[in-house]
Amino acid sequence: DGGITQSPKYLFRKEGQNVTLSCEQNLNHDAMYWYRQDPGQGLRLIYYSQIVNDFQKGDIAEGYSVSREKKESFPLTVTSAQKNPTAFYLCASRLDRAGNEKLFFGSGTQLSVL
Amino acid sequence: ILNVEQSPQSLHVQEGDSTNFTCSFPSSNFYALHWYRWETAKSPEALFVMTLNGDEKKKGRISATLNTKEGYSYLYIKGSQPEDSATYLCAFRPRDDKIIFGKGTRLHILP
Numbered sequence: 001d002g003g004i005t006q007s008p009k010y011l012f013r014k015e016g017q018n019v020t021l022s023c024e025q026n027l028n029h030d031a032m033y034w035y036r037q038d039p040g041q042g043l044r045l046i047y048y049s050q051i052v053n054d055f056q057k058g059d060i061a062e063g064y065s066v067s068r069e070k071k072e073s074f075p076l077t078v079t080s081a082q083k084n085p086t087a088f089y090l091c092a093s094r095l096d097r098a099g100n101e102k103l104f105f106g107s108g109t110q111l112s113v114l
Numbered sequence: 115i116l117n118v119e120q121s122p123q124s125l126h127v128q129e130g131d132s133t134n135f136t137c138s139f140p141s142s143n144f145y146a147l148h149w150y151r152w153e154t155a156k157s158p159e160a161l162f163v164m165t166l167n168g169d170e171k172k173k174g175r176i177s178a179t180l181n182t183k184e185g186y187s188y189l190y191i192k193g194s195q196p197e198d199s200a201t202y203l204c205a206f207r208p209r210d211d212k213i214i215f216g217k218g219t220r221l222h223i224l225p
Contacts (some may be wrong), residue, residue, distance in 0.1 A: 031211055042217035043158075043203065050211045058212065059115050090157070102148060102160035103205075103213065 002027050006091050006106035012114050013078065013085060021076045021109045023091030030096035032074035033103065036060065037088040046089075050096065078111065081084055086113050116140055118206045120216035128201045128224050134190045135206030135219040141185035148205040148213065149178055149189055161189075192222075199219060199223045 001111025004025045013019045023032065031050050035043040045058030049068040068074055074093075078085045087108050092103040118137040139147060146165045152158040163173040167182040175192045188195045191198055201218040206213075 005157055043215040045214060048211055102163050105157040
């Protein structure tokens with residue numbers, strides 16, 4: 001089955017620790033996105049990538065880092081510099097083709113701080 | 115930071131009634147406007163992607179309109195059913211690849 005896989009479903013971070021959230025897609029999609037959801041805040045854009053080895057900051061990139069070494073993979077690292085990391089994180093991808101560019105989402109990772 | 119506003123924030127509608135809600139977005143540098151439905155314990159799913167001013171799209175009892183000159187889109191649901199209960203998200207895409215979401219309209223259908 002084609003789709004987007006996020007792992008783990010739940011993740012706990014200790015103070016001062018970096019953690020990495022995985023996002024893999026087998027849809028052959030070009031662009032990939034990371035969003036964060038907090039209660040009452042909607043989805044806020046962290047980072048996005050249009051092609052391999054290139055990515056851009058979204059509205060709330062501070063304290064996060066990403067890489068796009070392969071088309072299928074777009075991992076998100078939550079660094080110790082992110083002071084309020086507790087949130088629900090969603091990864092999404094889409095084709096870069098006019099008229100067929102809706103986002104497909106993974107099932108999300110809930111990150112909590114111990 | 116691009117601002118995408120949705121209203122109302124929450125809505126209670128009697129089963130069988132029709133309803134609509136609004137998404138406002140910047141009218142400059144427009145490329146596309148997306149609508150998604152997000153049901154509890156599931157991932158958001160796309161309803162529509164609209165790119166042309168005056169566009170109208172329909173999927174069953176749900177339809178959407180787009181006005182890019184004034185920067186708004188309406189989503190309509192005709193004859194609401196319990197399965198329509200969800201959060202409806204709109205997202206604005208300018209000419210770069212950013213896709214910016216509003217905070218959503220949470221729809222509750224009352225039996």
